[in-house]
Amino acid sequence: MAMLSPLPVRDGVGATRLHLPLTGPWPTVGAFMAERFFHLEPERLLARFDRGEIVARDGTPLTRLTPLGEHEFVWYYREPPVERHIPFEVEVLHRDDDLVVVDKPHFLPTTPGGKYVQNSALVRLRNLLGLPELTPVHRLDRATAGLLMFAVRPEVRGAYQLMFERREVEKVYEAVSALPDGWDPAAPALDGHPFPLVYRNHIEKRRGHVCVRVDADRDPNSETLIELVAADERVLHTRLRPRSGKMHQLRVHLAALGAGILGDSFYPDLLPEAPDDHALPLQLLARELRFVDPLSGRRREFVTRRVLQEAPRTR
Incomplete structure (x- = not known):
């Protein structure tokens, strides 16, 4: 069972829980937290104890002199970043x-x-x-x-x-890609595979990396059905039905087929970090959700009102 916070949600943000060691070289909880959060000015952190902003499981405020070992967890509100x-x-x-x-x-x-x-x-x-x-x-x-x-x-x-x-939820996405090299409108295909096509590979998330890794030597753990919606002289518009939910799956699958999504700074190539370009957002849209509600038993269906700005005008 999840451990309930003694502090209420504030400004839409829940309190943070910190697990404390019960023993160690720190005489107080304050000394441990000052070392744990070494990037903060120590007195600024300790002043939060003085204001009663760091509390125990029962909501009791700790002081900067509370001995280490009296509490296993504390809760506090993170100081909001400048956004x-x-x-x-x-x-x-x-x-x-x-x-x-x-x-x-x-x-x-x-x-x-x-x-x-x-x-x-x-x-x-x-x-x-x-x-x-x-x-x-x-x-x-x-x-x-x-x-x-x-x-x-x-x-x-x-x-x-x-x-x-x-996998009881039917999910449907749409994507817009630059028109792949060698595109033949008379025989539409991706990487030699005619539509509709099913693409599979093995995707794994690597700690410390923003992009996932594809391992061609392992059995597939991701699968997407890809359908053609439309194409013009500029772009390809596809409908995607993922049958698994791996991180970045749709972006990886289209990039692997030579149809990387417009606006994607991760795949097929990781681009240098840059400010958001609001003029060209990633052309990927979660379009539909369908499922049987587990509480009411009713069939639910939701469809987005959004459209992809780079999609062909004609459908």
Whole structure:
């Protein structure tokens, strides 16, 4: 069972829990935290004890002289980073007592982390809807737009997450790529495979790397059905039906077939880090979600209202 925080959600952000050693060379909790967070000025950190901002499991504030070993966990609010506002809004498509479904814009992360806290879909929605216990059921990459689901209450989140784990959710995406070399409109194909095609490979996430690794020597663990929507003299528009949920799967699969998604700075080549280019977001959209609701038994279907700006005009 998850350990409940003694501190409420504040400004849409939950408190952080820190596991303390019960023994060690530090005489106090404050001394341990000053070393643990060495990048902070020590007195600035210790002043947070004086203000009662670091608490034990029962909510009791610790002091800078609380001995190490009295508590195994403490909770505190992280000091918010200075954020640059992301000028795109999340749109609520559906809300009931159990579920919130939204259209997430490009560039907005699903959850807070790093330099994005208030500028995350979760925190914005908690504040907008007044739902401090709202939690994501699944995630989209920051660069990807489209449908995203949140559980209203912690006790229903597991049932919805289990649907994704069991692959009981039908997910449909769209992507726009530059027209591949050698494209033949009379016989449309990717890397010699006519549409519709199924692509498989083995994807693994590497610690400390922003890109995933493809291992050609291992059995496939990812699979995507790729369908042709349209093409013109500039671009290729495809519909993607992932049958697994590996990190960056759709981006990797299209890049491997010679149709890397427009706006992708990771695949097929990792480009140097640069500020977001709002003029050309990643042309990947989570378009549809279909499933049988595990709580009501009703068939659910959601479709995005967004479109990919680089898609061919004719369909």
